[in-house]
Amino acid sequence: MSEIKIIIAGPRGRMGSEAVKLVTTTEQFKLVAVLDHKYGGMMLSDVAGFQTISNVPIYTNIENCLQEVEADVLIDLTTPEVGMYHAKAALEHNVRPVVGTTGFTKENLAELERLSYEKELGCIIAPNFAIGAVLMMKFSQLAAKYFYDVEIIEMHHDQKLDAPSGTAVKTAELISDVRETKKQGHPNEKETIDGARGADYDGMHIHSVRLPGLIAHQQVLFGSDGQTLTIRHDSYNRASFMSGVKVAVETVMKQNNFVYGLENILD
Ligand SMILES: NC(=O)C1=CN([C@@H]2O[C@H](COP(=O)(O)OP(=O)(O)OC[C@H]3O[C@@H](n4cnc5c(N)ncnc54)[C@H](OP(=O)(O)O)[C@@H]3O)[C@@H](O)[C@H]2O)C=CC1
Numbered sequence: 250m251s252e253i254k255i256i257i258a259g260p261r262g263r264m265g266s267e268a269v270k271l272v273t274t275t276e277q278f279k280l281v282a283v284l285d286h287k288y289g290g291m292m293l294s295d296v297a298g299f300q301t302i303s304n305v306p307i308y309t310n311i312e313n314c315l316q317e318v319e320a321d322v323l324i325d326l327t328t329p330e331v332g333m334y335h336a337k338a339a340l341e342h343n344v345r346p347v348v349g350t351t352g353f354t355k356e357n358l359a360e361l362e363r364l365s366y367e368k369e370l371g372c373i374i375a376p377n378f379a380i381g382a383v384l385m386m387k388f389s390q391l392a393a394k395y396f397y398d399v400e401i402i403e404m405h406h407d408q409k410l411d412a413p414s415g416t417a418v419k420t421a422e423l424i425s426d427v428r429e430t431k432k433q434g435h436p437n438e439k440e441t442i443d444g445a446r447g448a449d450y451d452g453m454h455i456h457s458v459r460l461p462g463l464i465a466h467q468q469v470l471f472g473s474d475g476q477t478l479t480i481r482h483d484s485y486n487r488a489s490f491m492s493g494v495k496v497a498v499e500t501v502m503k504q505n506n507f508v509y510g511l512e513n514i515l516d
């Protein structure tokens with residue numbers, strides 16, 4: 250495989266810093282620039298924690314970056330608004346986005362799909378790069394064929410901006426693909442405190458827990474007469490996401506279409 254030139258957006262972040270490690274230690278990957286809203290005009294090696302990483306310029310503006318730097322792939326790990334802006338700009342400049350940022354709306358996804366189609370360029374949006382999380386979602390979809398009542402409980406660190414998590418939304422979507430719409434719980438149930446039953450997606454409920462000490466965890470609970478089934482995944486560190494990032498970068502180079510969810514590219 251020939252060298253893949255990569256830009257990372259959000260390099261100082263919890264995920265971005267792990268992605269910098271991945272890219273700079275993978276033989277066929279080359280980090281050619283980073284996008285940050287701070288430290289523009291400096292080199293990454295000038296920033297605390299990255300002293301050993303040489304020759305990587307920092308840009309604050311993606312257009313300037315894409316005009317000056319030759320790149321194949323943009324990895325975005327920022328915020329939904331920034332990630333959307335970056336992914337669009339990348340496609341417009343013929344750079345393939347691999348986006349881990351969550352919190353995109355259905356309209357955002359449709360817009361990126363259209364751009365990827367028009368440009369005939371690979372674009373991967375992955376709400377969760379951890380292989381175990383992808384399996385948890387697939388197993389939940391399988392279980393939903395037999396269990397029609399389900400509640401999703403996602404649990405994350407308290408610095409997370411979006412709720413529900415991208416993984417929980419994707420899980421609900423996958424379940425919805427195989428499950429008849431069903432309004433769960435008692436038809437007359439009433440919340441005495443707003444939000445007690447969580448978010449409602451197609452009649453199933455999603456509960457978002459935020460606590461210091463947590464990283465990324467999800468339980469999918471199914472219930473039927475006399476039995477329950479619990480499917481759970483835990484990420485205990487951000488390295489758990491990196492094998493998925495690597496697969497996504499390698500795969501996006503071979504693709505000319507839009508992919509939403511790592512389950513669509515894993516063998
Ligand atoms: N797909 C997956 O498997 C995973 C996805 N995620 C998602 O990835 C995203 C990032 O998560 P996480 O790393 O925990 O968050 P962090 O807040 O740790 O990192 C986000 C980084 O983006 C930076 N940033 C903000 N605005 C810009 C901008 N305009 N240009 C460049 N960088 C910018 C922030 O800088 P500053 O702090 O100075 O504002 C920060 O360093 C979230 O959406 C999260 O949900 C997280 C884990 C796994």
Ligand SMILES: O=C(O)C1=N[C@H](C(=O)O)C[C@H](O)C1
Pocket residue numbers: 351376377378405406409410413414415416417464465466
């Ligand atoms: O913000 C996080 O931490 C995570 N975000 C992703 C999500 O929203 O699902 C993936 C993982 O859960 C960690």
